[in-house]
Structures are given as C-alpha cells and as structure tokens.
Amino acid sequence: MARAVTNNRKALNTAIAWTIGLVIFFPILWTILTSFKTEAQAISDPPVFLFFDWTLENYSVVQERSNYMRFLWNSVIIAGGSTILGIIIAVPAAWSMAFVPSRRTKDILLWMLSTKMLPAVGVLYPIYLIFIKLGILDSRIGLTIILMLINLPIIVWMLYTYFREIPGEILEAARMDGASLREEIMYVLTPMAIPGIASTMLLNFILAWNEAFWTLNLTAAKAAPLTAFIASYSSPEGLFYAKLSAASTMAIAPVLILGWFSQKQLVRGLTFGAVK
Amino acid sequence: MGQITLKKVSKSFGDVEVIPPLDLTIEDGEFAVFVGPSGCGKSTLLRLIAGLEDTSGGTISIDGNDATEIPPAKRGLAMVFQSYALYPHMSVRKNIAFPMRMAKIDQAEQDRRIEAAAKALNLTDYLDRKPGQLSGGQRQRVAIGRAIVREPSAFLFDEPLSNLDAALRVGMRLEIMEMHKRLDTTMIYVTHDQVEAMTMADKIVVLRAGYIEQVGSPLELYHTPRNVFVAGFIGSPQMNLIEGPEAQKHNAHTIGVRPEHIDVTEGSGMWKGTVGVAEHLGSDTFFHVHNTGLRDMITVRAPGEVSFRHGDEIYLTPKADVIHRFDEKGLRIA
Numbered sequence: 039m040a041r042a043v044t045n046n047r048k049a050l051n052t053a054i055a056w057t058i059g060l061v062i063f064f065p066i067l068w069t070i071l072t073s074f075k076t077e078a079q080a081i082s083d084p085p086v087f088l089f090f091d092w093t094l095e096n097y098s099v100v101q102e103r104s105n106y107m108r109f110l111w112n113s114v115i116i117a118g119g120s121t122i123l124g125i126i127i128a129v130p131a132a133w134s135m136a137f138v139p140s141r142r143t144k145d146i147l148l149w150m151l152s153t154k155m156l157p158a159v160g161v162l163y164p165i166y167l168i169f170i171k172l173g174i175l176d177s178r179i180g181l182t183i184i185l186m187l188i189n190l191p192i193i194v195w196m197l198y199t200y201f202r203e204i205p206g207e208i209l210e211a212a213r214m215d216g217a218s219l220r221e222e223i224m225y226v227l228t229p230m231a232i233p234g235i236a237s238t239m240l241l242n243f244i245l246a247w248n249e250a251f252w253t254l255n256l257t258a259a260k261a262a263p264l265t266a267f268i269a270s271y272s273s274p275e276g277l278f279y280a281k282l283s284a285a286s287t288m289a290i291a292p293v294l295i296l297g298w299f300s301q302k303q304l305v306r307g308l309t310f311g312a313v314k
Numbered sequence: 315m316g317q318i319t320l321k322k323v324s325k326s327f328g329d330v331e332v333i334p335p336l337d338l339t340i341e342d343g344e345f346a347v348f349v350g351p352s353g354c355g356k357s358t359l360l361r362l363i364a365g366l367e368d369t370s371g372g373t374i375s376i377d378g379n380d381a382t383e384i385p386p387a388k389r390g391l392a393m394v395f396q397s398y399a400l401y402p403h404m405s406v407r408k409n410i411a412f413p414m415r416m417a418k419i420d421q422a423e424q425d426r427r428i429e430a431a432a433k434a435l436n437l438t439d440y441l442d443r444k445p446g447q448l449s450g451g452q453r454q455r456v457a458i459g460r461a462i463v464r465e466p467s468a469f470l471f472d473e474p475l476s477n478l479d480a481a482l483r484v485g486m487r488l489e490i491m492e493m494h495k496r497l498d499t500t501m502i503y504v505t506h507d508q509v510e511a512m513t514m515a516d517k518i519v520v521l522r523a524g525y526i527e528q529v530g531s532p533l534e535l536y537h538t539p540r541n542v543f544v545a546g547f548i549g550s551p552q553m554n555l556i557e558g559p560e561a562q563k564h565n566a567h568t569i570g571v572r573p574e575h576i577d578v579t580e581g582s583g584m585w586k587g588t589v590g591v592a593e594h595l596g597s598d599t600f601f602h603v604h605n606t607g608l609r610d611m612i613t614v615r616a617p618g619e620v621s622f623r624h625g626d627e628i629y630l631t632p633k634a635d636v637i638h639r640f641d642e643k644g645l646r647i648a
Contacts (some may be wrong), residue, residue, distance in 0.1 A: 210366050211399035215460065216387040216416035225412075229403040 066290070073097070073283035080279040096284035104267060106288055113263035113289075115178050116253070117246035120185035121239050124193045127186075129235070132197035133223055137209060147198065150191040158188070158251050169256060176258045184256065185246045193242055200234025201227070240300055247293045264289035316377065316390075316467035316500035317342045318363060323372035325358055325524075332358050333524040335372055340468075340502060340517070342377075345494050348504045349511040350521035350547070356504045357472055359521070363502065364393050364470050376467065387416070392461035393470040396477060398453045400445040406432075406456050407441040413464045424463075431459040434493075451482045458493070468500035475510065487514060508548055512536070520544050542644035545570045551600055551613045553638070560608050566639035566647055571632045573600065573615040578622075583629025587612060589622045603630065 043051075071087070072080050079090045100106070135143050165184065166175070174180030204227065212226040228235065250265040257266055268289050271282040318340045325333040333355045340346045348356040361367040363374060365386035373382045381389050392413070400409050410431060414424045432438045435455040445453055454474060461469055471490070475483045491514055494501050505511055511518050512532045520527040520535065520543070528540040532548075539545035545553050553570045561569045577583070578601065587606035592599055596618050603612045614630060622628055639647040 205397060205399070207395045207397050207399040208401065210386075211393070211395060211460075212401075212412070213366065213386045214364060214391070214393045215413035215464070217412075218387070218416075221416060226401055230401075232403075 066294075069283045069286050069290075071283075072280055073287045075280050075283075077278055077280045080283070096280045097288070100271075100281055100284045100288065104270065106267065109262060109264045109267040109289075110292065112178060112261055113247060113265075114292075116181045116185060116261070116263050117243050119178070119182035120189065120246045121242045123182065124186045124190050124242060125235065125239060128190060128193040128197050128238075129223065129228065131194050132201050133227060135194070135198050136201035136204075137206060147195060150194060154188075154191055162255060166256070175256060176260050176262075178261045181253060181256060181261055181263070184252050185249055188249070188252070189242050189245055192245070193238055196238045196241070197231070197234065200231050200238070203234075204230050236300075240296075244293055244297065318468060318500065318502070319375045319378075320363070321373050321375075323359075323362060323374060324370050325355075325362055325367060326370045331370075331524065333362070336524075336526055338519065338526065338529070340500060342500055343498050345491075345501045345503065345514060345516045346519060347511040347515035347517070348502065348519045348521055349506065349508055350527075352506055353523075354521040355524040356506075356521050358524075360393075360470055360472055360502060360504045364391055365389050366393075390467045391470055392464045392466035392468075393472065394454075394457045394461050394474045396473040398445070398457040398477075400453055400456055400460075402445055405442050405444055406437060406448070406459075409445065409456055410441075410459045410463055413460060417464070427463045428459075431462050434462075435459050435489075450478050451486060454478065454486060458490070462493075462497075466499070468502065471501065471503040473504055473506070476505075476507075490514070509550060512548065518548075520547060538646065539570075539638065540646055542568055542570070542640050545638055545640070545646075551615070554609070554612050556608045558608070561639075564637060564639055567642040568640040568644070570638035570640065572636065573613040575633045575636045576612070576614045577631045577633070578614055578616045578620060579629045579631065580622075581629065583631040585612070585630040585632075587628060587630060589624055589626045589628055592622065592624065594618065601628075603628065606630070 073096055074092045074094070075086070075090050076093060076095070079086055135147065169175040169180055172180070174183075208230070209222055209226060212222045217225065247263075248265070250269070253263050253265045254269055257263070268282070268285050271278060271285045320336065320338040322335040322337065323333065324331065324335040348359060350356050358367060362369055365381070365384065369382055373380055375381055376389060376391070401412065404412065407428060410428050411424050414427065419427075428441070429438075432441055435458060437452065437455055437459060440448060440452060440456075445456065448456065454477075457474070474490075475486050478486060487510060490501075490503075503510075503514060515532055517529060518532055518535055519529050522543055527547075528535060528544045530538075535544060535548045539548060539553075542555060546555060549572055551573050553572045554576075555568055555570045557568050561567060585606045585608060587603035590602040590604045590611065592601050598618055599616050599620055601614045601616060601622060603614055604610070606612050612630065641647055
C-alpha cells in the first residue's frame with residue numbers, strides 16, 4: 039500500500055527530484071547549448087546561457103572535416119555486435135548459474151565481477167600485442183570482441199538476477215513436456231526473460247557505445263567509432279569548445295534518443311526483482 | 315500401460331538421507347496417492363519418478379523397462395504442478411500444444427487433441443487467452459489439459475489442488491477422479507490432505523520421514539492401521555489414542571478409538587467427561603470432551619440432533635469390537 043504523503047511533501051519531493059535531475063543533465067545540456075555558439079561565445083566569461091547568436095556553423099565544420107557517418111557506422115557495429123555476441127554467450131552461462139548452481143557458482147560470479155575491478159590499462163600492453171599478433175588491431179571485429187569481453191561479467195550478472203526470478207517449476211514443466219535443453223532455453227526461458235534481456239542489452243549497448251579506453255587505444259583510422267571522433271577534436275592545435283561540443287552532441291545523440299524511447303523498459307529492467 | 319516399480323530407491327541431499335531405500339509398485343491404471351505430513355518426502359518421491367531428481371540408489375522401472383537414467387521427457391509421464399507451472403507468455407492453446415510441438419506431432423492431430431481436451435475441461439472459450447487472464451481453477455484445468463494431450467503412460471500430480479479454494483477443490487477432485495475413470499491411466503497423486511487421499515485413491519501410500527508407513531486401500535488403512543502414526547493420520551476427526559491404565563486393561567500400550575465409534579449418553583457409560591467445544595455440522599456434531607482422565611481431550615462424533623451444552627457431564631462408551639490396540643513400539647496388535 040502506498041504511504042500517505044501530504045501535498046506539500048509531494049511538491050517538495052518533486053522539486054528535489056527535478057533539481058537532482060537537472061544537475062545530472064546539466065553537462066549534457068551545456069554541451070548541446072555550446073555546440074550552437076560561436077567559439078568566442080563558447081569561452082566567454084561570464085558564460086552566456088541562452089542569449090547568444092545561435093549558429094549551425096560548428097556542425098557544418100565538423101561535417102566537412104570528418105566523415106561522421108563512418109564513425110557512426112563503426113559505433114553501431116561495435117556496440118551492437120558486442121551486445122549480441124555477449125547475450126549469446128551469457129544466456130546459457132546465466133541459465134546454468136541460476137538453475138543448476140554448484141557449490142562454486144557464487145565464487146564464479148564474484149570472480150567474474152572482480153575482473154571489472156582491474157584497471158583496464160593494466161592489461162593494455164598484452165592485449166595490444168595479442169591484437170597485433172592476430173592482426174585485428176584497428177578492426178571492427180577486434181573491438182567487438184574486446185568490448186564484449188569487458189562487459190560480459192555485467193551481462194551474465196544481470197541475466198543471472200533476472201533468471202533467478204523465474205520459477206524453476208516452469209522450466210521443469212518444459213522438461214516434462216519433452217523440451218530439450220536448447221528448446222527449454224529458446225521457447226520458455228528466453229521469452230519469459232525478455233524484459234530482463236532487453237534492458238541488459240540496452241545497458242550493454244550504452245556501455246559499449248560510450249567505451250573510450252579500448253576504442254581509442256586499439257583503433258587508428260579504419261575502425262574508429264564515435265568516441266575517437268570526439269577525441270579528435272581535442273587536438274594539439276588548441277581546444278575548440280564549440281566544435282568539440284558539436285561533435286559530442288552528434289556522438290551522443292543516437293544513444294540519447296534510443297535511451298529516451300526505451301527508458302520505461304530500462305527502468306523496469308534495472309529495478310526488476312526489487313519488488314514483486 | 316503404466317506400471318511403475320521402485321526397487322531400493324533412495325535419495326540423499328548431501329549427507330541428509332530424505333528417502334531411505336524403499337520398494338513400491340504402482341499397478342497399471344491404479345490411482346495411487348502419496349500422503350503424509352509436510353517434509354515426509356512424498357514430493358521428492360514423485361520427482362524421482364518424474365526424473366526431475368536423480369536417485370541416489372536403486373532402480374525405477376516403467377512398464378518393466380529400467381527408467382532410472384532416462385531423462386524426464388523420455389519417460390512418457392506427464393506432471394501437473396502445484397503452482398500449475400503454465401508458460402505465461404503463451405496462450406492457453408499454445409500451452410496445451412507445447413508438449414505435442416516438442417514431440418513434433420503434426421498440426422492437424424495437435425488441433426484435434428486440443429479441441430478434445432478443451433471440450434472435456436470446459437476451456438473451449440478460453441483457448442486464446444493468456445494464463446494470467448484465467449482464474450485459479452481454469453489455470454489448473456489448462457495444466458491438466460497440457461498433461462492429457464501427451465497421452466502419457468502415467469499422470470503425476472504434485473499437490474494440484476492446494477492453491478484452490480475449498481469449493482473449487484471439491485469440484486476439481488471429482489473432475490480428476492472422473493478423468494481417471496475415463497482414461498483408465500495410472501495416476502500418482504501427492505497430497506498432505508488425508509481427505510483427498512481417502513476419497514480419490516485406489517491405493518494410499520502413507521509416508522513419514524521418507525519411510526513408507528503403510529500401503530493399502532483407503533478402507534484397509536481406516537480399518538486396520540498398521541501403527542499409531544497411520545491410525546492418527548487417516549480419518550477425520552483424528553482417532554483418539556489413549557495410553558496408560560485404560561490401555562493396559564486391553565493388554566496394549568496404546569489403544570485407539572475413532573470418534574465415530576463412541577456412543578454418547580447422559581445417564582451411564584464407561585467413561586465420564588465434561589463437554590467442551592461442540593462443533594455442529596448439521597449432519598453430525600463433534601464434541602470435544604474433557605476431564606475423562608484418559609487424555610487431554612476425547613473427540614466424539616454424534617448425530618446432528620444430539621445437543622449437549624458446554625459444561626454438561628456426559629458418559630462415553632466405545633464400541634468394543636473397533637478398539638485398535640498397539641504395542642509399545644506403536645505397532646498394531648492383531
């Protein structure tokens with residue numbers, strides 16, 4: 039049952055929530071605003087907020103100087119590919135941990151997560167060498183694999199949590215009904231876990247989209263995604279805040295739009311299991 | 315065909331032995347009920363037969379073939395779960411079709427069997443709904459429908475009615491019994507409710523702590539319980555078990571008298587007591603009688619029109635030929 043909340047209290051809570059939301063959103067808003075300023079206004083002191091000469095000049099410069107579409111396409115392939123590959127590997131892994139746990143299942147889960155605590159730079163050198171040896175440096179396939187690997191612990195962990203919510207009796211019923219293991223996972227478990235799988239995929243896509251360390255270090259020109267596109271605007275010739283902002287806005291726009299349309303799904307997924 | 319034989323079947327979880335080696339045969343076409351208090355191992359036993367748990371020892375054969383190592387899907391058994399275990403993302407039709415789809419039965423035959431099952435179970439109007447849009451009784455029917463269409467050699471029921479309200483439970487109980495008569499297929503039914511066991515079973519298997527206490531027809535168990543546990547478990551209200559001097563008079567450690575085998579009178583009788591609570595059911599009245607000196611409370615079943623009040627002094631006389639006698643180990647003395 040909902041707790042009784044007075045109207046004043048409600049208004050206060052709403053105000054606080056909006057304030058926190060705005061503080062979190064402010065850098066993004068500021069980036070977007072700056073992208074419409076001239077370089078001079080972008081660094082003016084005191085800063086101008088809304089009353090400046092709106093211009094699209096930065097966007098046309100950015101578009102002329104680099105091929106946005108190519109970076110975008112790389113980002114889509116790398117983020118999408120690593121997400122799909124990750125799910126294919128993680129669903130059976132999470133199934134076994136959730137439904138046929140052994141004594142070591144908890145340890146394995148923790149161990150997997152512990153790889154996320156390792157500073158990535160610690161393994162940059164060996165991975166860089168491996169990539170050279172395999173000839174996958176600056177390739178989409180290489181980046182897809184590495185991003186899948188670094189996000190895999192999170193995918194497995196999230197799916198494991200969702201799967202744990204599914205009553206085991208339903209899977210047993212499928213087994214009694216003659217479903218093989220593959221059929222049980224394909225026709226019963228996966229459709230029931232769709233909300234969880236969707237939000238896991240979404241989160242993983244966003245993480246992979248924004249991942250900068252590996253994408254910057256393992257690419258040069260061919261496979262560079264949007265993170266490299268942004269980075270190319272903080273160049274030795276000096277900082278061009280307005281153009282950098284325009285590039286950033288173009289880089290985050292697709293995933294921002296995706297996130298906006300799927301926010302319901304995302305919130306449901308992230309709080310899944312918290313309340314029955 | 316569906317004869318199920320268990321030989322020296324046992325189950326341990328880690329160091330805990332939940333089912334010590336036991337032997338049991340369920341004949342083809344029989345309605346067998348596993349009954350016992352919670353934690354007695356009845357569900358585990360059913361799951362061993364289903365193949366959802368691996369045995370720790372012994373063999374399970376179905377129609378004479380060793381099925382111990384056969385996966386659940388290949389045993390030809392269908393199971394109805396307590397929670398119904400319907401697939402929530404599939405319509406009723408798809409739920410019922412699922413086992414046939416797994417068995418790759420052709421579509422026309424699938425449709426024929428679905429129609430037949432839906433008709434028998436009053437589900438025809440609900441075939442396109444999702445389980446979430448059905449009532450508890452309807453969901454249970456879908457679960458049964460899903461079991462029927464497989465045409466299994468035996469049905470396994472794991473407390474299928476315990477999530478239903480009392481009125482529905484009685485109705486579904488009859489439906490399952492009629493289904494058994496119609497299909498003439500082996501059924502194994504697990505319940506903790508001895509009324510369900512008594513009314514439905516051809517053969518009752520009473521379990522306690524993994525041990526089979528007695529196997530027999532409902533009336534065998536009622537008339538000749540093998541020990542004190544079965545005597546107390548079968549029959550409602552419970553048998554009055556009396557120890558001490560009164561039992562010694564009958565050369566026994568414990569004697570048992572069923573509430574329906576005691577005559578109540580105002581004037582004189584064998585035992586004297588005071589009426590406590592009286593439960594009027596209309597057809598019968600149950601008196602809880604105190605201060606008899608035999609045990610805390612003696613339950614007596616009297617005809618509905620007998621009306622004593624709280625505090626009345628009454629006399630009780632057990633019918634001599636239906637006093638059950640047990641020795642100090644709790645076993646029946648013949």
